[in-house]
Amino acid sequence: MKDFQFKMPARIKFGNGICKSTAEFCKELGASKVFVLTDPNILKINILNPIIESFDNAKLPYEIYSDIIPDPDIETVDRTAEVLKMSEADLVVAVGGGSPIDTAKSICLLQTNAGSVRDYLFGGTKTVTNPCMPLICVPTTAGSGSEMTAAAVITDNQNKIKLSVTHDYLVPKLAIIDPACQLGMPGFVTATTGLDALTHAIEAYVSLNANPVSDAMALQAMRLIGKYLRTAVANGSDVEARSNMAVASSIASVAFMNGGLGVVHGIAQSMGGVAHVAHGVANALILPYAMERNVVGNLEKFRDIAIALGEDVDKLTLREAADKAASAVFKLAMDVRVPLKLIEVGVTLEHFPEIIKGTMGYRLLAVNPCKLQEKDILEILEKAYE
Numbered sequence: 001m002k003d004f005q006f007k008m009p010a011r012i013k014f015g016n017g018i019c020k021s022t023a024e025f026c027k028e029l030g031a032s033k034v035f036v037l038t039d040p041n042i043l044k045i046n047i048l049n050p051i052i053e054s055f056d057n058a059k060l061p062y063e064i065y066s067d068i069i070p071d072p073d074i075e076t077v078d079r080t081a082e083v084l085k086m087s088e089a090d091l092v093v094a095v096g097g098g099s100p101i102d103t104a105k106s107i108c109l110l111q112t113n114a115g116s117v118r119d120y121l122f123g124g125t126k127t128v129t130n131p132c133m134p135l136i137c138v139p140t141t142a143g144s145g146s147e148m149t150a151a152a153v154i155t156d157n158q159n160k161i162k163l164s165v166t167h168d169y170l171v172p173k174l175a176i177i178d179p180a181c182q183l184g185m186p187g188f189v190t191a192t193t194g195l196d197a198l199t200h201a202i203e204a205y206v207s208l209n210a211n212p213v214s215d216a217m218a219l220q221a222m223r224l225i226g227k228y229l230r231t232a233v234a235n236g237s238d239v240e241a242r243s244n245m246a247v248a249s250s251i252a253s254v255a256f257m258n259g260g261l262g263v264v265h266g267i268a269q270s271m272g273g274v275a276h277v278a279h280g281v282a283n284a285l286i287l288p289y290a291m292e293r294n295v296v297g298n299l300e301k302f303r304d305i306a307i308a309l310g311e312d313v314d315k316l317t318l319r320e321a322a323d324k325a326a327s328a329v330f331k332l333a334m335d336v337r338v339p340l341k342l343i344e345v346g347v348t349l350e351h352f353p354e355i356i357k358g359t360m361g362y363r364l365l366a367v368n369p370c371k372l373q374e375k376d377i378l379e380i381l382e383k384a385y386e
């Protein structure tokens with residue numbers, strides 16, 4: 001066994017309806033005014049109401065801001081950071097999926113570290129030196145897991161690429177995991193974000209940087225997603241399915257924060273910048289094709305994945321059992337009705353060279369279970385195309 005370290009990042013408070021205690025948690029962290037960051041869709045579907053009521057009841061001043069976009073870009077982050085400065089709030093509560101949460105992490109960073117978020121992105125000119133403004137996250141999707149991690153993904157429109165800013169100071173102070181906040185998530189969002197969470201678990205598990213603790217978390221996340229994602233998509237008001245997906249998403253992100261990711265996220269991140277395919281959609285689509293390419297990198301672990309996803313591999317050879325992992329993911333993707341081909345999501349053959357270039361520059365490609373070259377990325381894209 002290799003030497004390793006394991007980081008348990010954000011504190012989790014889990015409970016059905018626990019978001020009604022948000023003000024209490026803010027006060028525990030010493031907040032005198034809260035900046036609530038969310039997106040326009042969340043405002044429309046009333047998820048915010050119990051959180052706002054908790055502020056009113058606790059007489060805790062707050063300000064709501066929702067002028068942000070999916071897949072936040074550098075300009076949006078820098079502008080929102082200025083709004084936060086003007087608000088005189090001393091704690092941020094982010095309510096939403098990965099986009100509001102990553103925006104929130106970045107603006108908390110910019111309250112205590114000078115400059116633009118561009119300066120702190122991968123390859124940038126500055127490093128994070130000061131602790132960020134405290135952040136509490138209330139995820140409304142079960143997918144990004146960003147509420148647990150030390151990274152935020154931001155789009156650089158100028159260079160058509162998504163890049164991460166990563167530092168332990170970005171880890172939120174608390175993740176409020178409340179299935180009641182996820183009941184209103186539409187089926188398509190449930191499906192694509194749920195498969196993003198599955199991608200986190202699978203890529204962390206087969207990563208060259210995996211360790212026994214991240215493996216345990218990744219496997220449990222796979223078991224829960226394999227068991228509950230179909231129900232969460234088919235019947236969004238099933239609290240048990242929502243609860244298990246919410247927890248699976250959070251622990252899958254702890255697994256990948258420690259174990260790393262791989263080629264699926266490399267392609268998804270690149271495709272997001274080049275062809276504006278949403279992160280969850282891109283991962284959901286690429287995952288099974290990438291697994292077919294990666295399987296030879298670790299047959300035993302791919303067999304474990306097949307078993308975790310409920311496949312019966314008793315009478316199969318190791319290779320046959322390992323191949324069941326990708327086919328189990330294909331079945332799941334078909335059952336929850338996500339796009340299965342790139343042509344369905346607006347990716348064209350002309351996009352391929354730029355997507356491949358971006359993927360080859362992805363930092364975590366180094367821990368993918370197979371060493372991949374440009375021709376391998378092309379092979380995955382071609383299989384996924386039409």
Ligand SMILES: [Fe+2]
Nearest residue numbers: 144196200283
């Ligand atoms: Fe992801």
